[in-house]
Every structure is written in C-alpha cells, then in structure tokens.
Amino acid sequence: MFLFIIKYFGFLKHVPGLPHVFDGLLRLYTLLFNFHLLEAIDEIEAELITWENVTTSLHKYGGLQFNYNGKELGHIHSNGLLDMPFSRSKKQQLMQQDKRVKDHHTFINSGWISVYMSSPADIVLAIALFKISYQKLRDRDLCLTQ
Template structure:
C-alpha cells in the first residue's frame, strides 16, 4: 500500500529538527518551527507557504510556485499537488522555508 501525500509530507517534514505540527485554522495541517509557520497542507492537494514578497515574486516568476489561491498579491504562494514532481517541489519549498527560519533564529 502506498503512503498518502499527507503522510509523505508529515514523515518528511517531521524528520527536520524542531518541527511540530498542529491543525491549521482554515483546515489541514500546519507545520511549525520555533513557533513560526513553515507552511500548511490542505488535504492531499494543496500546500501554502508565506515568504517575503520579493522572494515570493521570484518563486512565481521561476515557476516554483503559483500566487496564493485566495491572496494572489500577498507574500503567500500555493503549490497544487497534481503530480509526483509537484510533491517534490512542495517539499523542497517547505525545506527552503525551514532553512530560512533556522537562519533567522540563529541571527
């Protein structure tokens, strides 16, 4: 039996030091590091992450993410999980955000 996308995310993100999870206020699972949100997963089909606006713009222009499905002019991005490549891309972005938060903590 294959793992669900949700379980793949949980297993991967929980392997990173200091990561916790809790229910997200709009549904789904929110992943946290040091009390700050890394990103959240809605079901098995959508990941949302918040970045500084300039970084968000780069991610959208390079095709690594799409503007947020509800707040397209914000720093939020969305990754729709329609293929294995999308899952890999979303996990890479979650790791990128995690590394960003670790670096901010260590400043």
C-alpha cells in the first residue's frame, strides 16, 4: 500500500501537513496490525538519543528523523521503512553485505537506501547503519575542529 501511495500520489507530499497526516495514519495502522514494529522504532530511538549530539525531529515527508548536529542521519516512517543517505559507493557496499538493504524507494539512482524493517532482528541492522552514518559525520566534524 505504501509504495502504491508514493508512486501514484507522491505529488501530494508537497501539500503542507499532508505527509504528517499520512504518516499518522500509517502509525495507527501499524499500532493495530504490527505493534512490535512500533516497539522496534522506539527501541532504535532510545538507543540513538543516547549518542552525543543526536536529536530527533519530524521528517518533512513524515516519520521520525535522527540528526547529528542538525544534519540528517536518516529517518524511519511509521510503517518501519528506514531511509538513510550514504555515498553511492557505500550504498553499493551495504547492499552487497546485507540483502535487507535496498535501493531507496523513490531515489533509486542516488546514495539513499531503504530498509523495510519487519522483525526484531532488523533493530540491530538499523542501529548498525545509523552508527556508520554517525561515525562518518562525527569524524568529519573532528577533522574540521582540529
């Protein structure tokens, strides 16, 4: 259903507030039919907010966004879809290492990846991916300050 909506009604993401309404409906659906997924998202959030300079915000197209010093690490939609930016080479490496890492559901020819979380085992993968992104941004900041 999510991919159908994105494909045929994706232009509506530019209507102010509509992506957040849609994500809220996704959250309600997930609450009713896939509750463990919301628990997984909460567990990921609980881990990431313990990291130095990591904050959360609403993603502009719906979902929970994680930021390091104001720069997006990635975001999770309420249906468990994790989206993260990487370089194209890192994306290829990650996709070869783990088949759960896929091309981004919209930006296929970019460095963005998508992971469709569906089980508790995906929590470990999500945190590992966030850690890669976090380390890269943190190391870059350390180099700039030295």
